[in-house]
Amino acid sequence: MMTTIRSDDPLEPLDPLDPLDPLDPLDPPGPPSTGCDVVTVPARQGLEAVDILRRAAGDAMGPVLHDDGGATLGFLVPPGTAAAWDVPGSVCTETEGRGLRLTPEPPVEGADWLLPPGEADLATDPAALREALGEAQRLIEAADGCS
Secondary structure, X not given: OOOOOOOOOOOOOOOOOOOOOOOOOOOOOOOOEEOOEEEEEEHHHHHHHHHHHHHOOOOOOOOEEXXXXXXXXXXXXXXXXXXXXXXXXXXXXXXXXXXXXXXXXXXXXXXXXXXXXXXXXXXXXXXHHHHHHHHHHHHHHHHXXXX
């Protein structure tokens, strides 16, 4: 289950994703698991960042989740990213070493893939994501200031 906070303020702190259910060792073998952390951001900022990352040549773009309510996006990033993540308005959550099965089915209840596995690298480059989120925030502030 994905925990979200409903807010129009992109700088308001978010609740991290709930920890994922452990993978059942009796499950039939599927696609490989991967260790990752998940950066959760408000949907507006996240969608801008997706556009920025997709336009940038050479930046690694990994799978992206969105919650059913459309309030947040979750970027899969390499494991260990949470230890140094400090971007205001976002939360980086460890998956506690359990790994995720990168299949077309979302790994958490109440979410779906915006950018599914197989159409993306295994994880988004954290430095590129940090830059894209900063640029997205500046674009949002500029757009909101023109109103």
